[in-house]
Amino acid sequence: MQIELNGAQIETRATTLAELIAEQEFEATSVATARNGAFVPQAARAQTDLVASDKIEVLSPMQGG
Structure with a gap:
């Protein structure tokens, strides 16, 4: 399926947000969604x-600061 991720169109097989986080190799515990x-x-x-x-x-x- 086609979705927009952080402003870019991507094709994903994920069906849930958790699956998308894992598929895109984000560190699940240190990101906001x-x-x-x-x-x-x-x-x-x-x-x-x-x-x-x-x-x-x-x-x-x-x-930073």
């Missing part, structure tokens, strides 16, 4: 189904 603009907590990712044309954001915290 949103689906179509709505925050998705880590505990809800496995129950968050993906559908074609979803817009997913995966953000990592940055250090």
Whole structure:
């Protein structure tokens, strides 16, 4: 299925947000996620189904100052 991940169109076999995080090799415990603009907590990712044309954001915290 085709989705948008961090602004780029990608093809994925993942059916849940948790599967997408693993497929794209993000560190699940150290990223924040949103689906179509709505925050998705880590505990809800496995129950968050993906559908074609979803817009997913995966953000990592940055250090600096």
